[in-house]
Structures are given as structure tokens and as C-alpha cells.
Amino acid sequence: MRCEKCGAILEADDGYEHAGQVLCEDCYLDIKAAPKVCDPWAVYTAKKEASQNPTLTSIQEKILNLIREKGEVTAEEICRETGIKEEEFRRNFAALRHMELARATRKGDEIYFTTFSS
Numbered sequence: 001m002r003c004e005k006c007g008a009i010l011e012a013d014d015g016y017e018h019a020g021q022v023l024c025e026d027c028y029l030d031i032k033a034a035p036k037v038c039d040p041w042a043v044y045t046a047k048k049e050a051s052q053n054p055t056l057t058s059i060q061e062k063i064l065n066l067i068r069e070k071g072e073v074t075a076e077e078i079c080r081e082t083g084i085k086e087e088e089f090r091r092n093f094a095a096l097r098h099m100e101l102a103r104a105t106r107k108g109d110e111i112y113f114t115t116f117s118s
């Protein structure tokens, strides 16, 4: 089984269904966190902004620092340590992901957030 969006190979129970498509965790999280992730212009703009002007909001900086410091963190930990709401985290994490600074990964039943290159 493959993710219909990015083509990643999925374990039998790893697929997420969204609008009739089977997606990998990353693509599914992207859709849930940021409905506009499929817009190539938005991703292009985010990347361009990140390379030209790597200024993050203070929340994004806090999230990224925590991820860099700990390697892998859960959403609960991030929300607890930074004092933001989960919804706020999801929105800001989507921005970090678009800038290719952070990504989500799954271990067992837990979703962890980690740096893009690790």
C-alpha cells in the first residue's frame, strides 16, 4: 500500500483515510493541520521566505528550540513546555513544516515532532 499523495510505502495499518484517499501519516497530518498544504505556491512562498528571511514567530521559535533540544517531542510536551494550546501548536507546526525545519514521525502509537533533517 502506498500513500496516494507522496507515494510513501505504508504498513498495512499505517494508512489514514481522507476524502477517499489512503495517505501516510505526514500527508494526513498536513491536511489536518493545514488545509492549504497542497497549494504549491504556498509551500514555495514559505520556503522562499525561510531562506531569505528566517525569522520565525516567537511561538515557532519556542517550538523549534524545544524540538532541537530534545530531539523528539510529543505535542503534549510541546504544549506543556511552551504554554500554548494544541490547536496553536498545530498551526505553527504546519508553518515550520512548510519551511522544512520540522516534521512529524510516529513511533508505536505516539506521534513525535522532530527536526526536518533528523
Ligand SMILES: [Zn+2]
Binding pocket: 003, 004, 005, 006, 007, 008, 023, 024, 025, 026, 027, 028
Ligand atoms: Zn504521504
